[in-house]
Amino acid sequence: EIKIATNEDKEKVREFLQKFFYKDEPLNLYLGLITDENPRCMDLERFTLKDMDNGVNLLAEQNGKLIGVCLNGTFERGKMENFECTDAKFSKIVSLLDYVATESDPFKIYPGIDKAMTVKILSVDGSFRGKGIAKDLMIKTRELARQKGCGFITVDCTSHYTACAAKKLGFKLHYTLNYEDYKVDGKTVFRPAHPHKELTVYTQRII
Ligand code: ACO
Numbered sequence: 642e643i644k645i646a647t648n649e650d651k652e653k654v655r656e657f658l659q660k661f662f663y664k665d666e667p668l669n670l671y672l673g674l675i676t677d678e679n680p681r682c683m684d685l686e687r688f689t690l691k692d693m694d695n696g697v698n699l700l701a702e703q704n705g706k707l708i709g710v711c712l713n714g715t716f717e718r719g720k721m722e723n724f725e726c727t728d729a730k731f732s733k734i735v736s737l738l739d740y741v742a743t744e745s746d747p748f749k750i751y752p753g754i755d756k757a758m759t760v761k762i763l764s765v766d767g768s769f770r771g772k773g774i775a776k777d778l779m780i781k782t783r784e785l786a787r788q789k790g791c792g793f794i795t796v797d798c799t800s801h802y803t804a805c806a807a808k809k810l811g812f813k814l815h816y817t818l819n820y821e822d823y824k825v826d827g828k829t830v831f832r833p834a835h836p837h838k839e840l841t842v843y844t845q846r847i848i
Pocket residue numbers: 661662665666667760761762763764765766769770771772773774775776777796797798799800801802803805806809
């Protein structure tokens with residue numbers, strides 16, 4: 642069952658992401674954002690949970706148990722989100738996402754469309770992965786995007802598996818950044834584990 646999240650789900654979602662995203666999203670994992678000594682990253686929690694009741698965040702449940710989360714947002718042409726962050730490690734990810742947003746700007750391939758849906762955070766319970774739950778959440782997101790009058794849907798895939806899901810759903814590859822090639826002060830910032838060698842942006846026109 643897939644349902645729309647509300648503010649009341651915030652703590653449940655935080656606990657879920659603590660287990661199945663904050664630690665094991667490939668870039669978080671590589672940076673060691675969450676450790677035994679530093680079990681919480683408040684900036685990352687703020688970043689992920691800030692718009693919980695925007696009406697387009699989705700929860701996948703089985704017999705009342707939360708097994709997947711897909712946090713989405715709508716955004717408009719020319720308006721870039723600015724997230725203020727002080728955590729030294731998480732700032733690296735925010736800078737990467739800002740860089741990709743500027744470089745890739747999917748609105749440029751959709752002239753005439755001014756509103757889009759973006760999949761920001763996808764997370765599935767470790768023991769339910771590989772069963773199509775991420776794909777189901779993205780299909781539902783696409784339906785919501787249509788209802789909200791979005792002209793396309795876009796997803797920044799930091800994980801190779803999110804890219805596989807987008808591809809399977811017919812999304813088109815719009816942009817690729819090899820982690821190896823993303824450098825700050827001449828040094829590569831991210832070297833996540835195989836098979837996560839690149840950040841890709843997949844988009845799909847709606848209608
Ligand atoms: N090994 C190989 N392939 C895999 C694996 C795996 N461990 N897990 C998923 N896949 C493939 C699937 O085969 C499928 O590809 P296909 O359609 O070509 O067969 C594709 O990835 C998606 O499969 P789903 O079953 O729909 O994905 P799942 O429910 O397992 O969720 C997710 C994928 C969300 C990436 C999950 O692995 C996860 O929670 N990872 C940790 C957090 C994370 O990295 N989130 C994504 C970051 S990017 C973002 O948030 C936008």
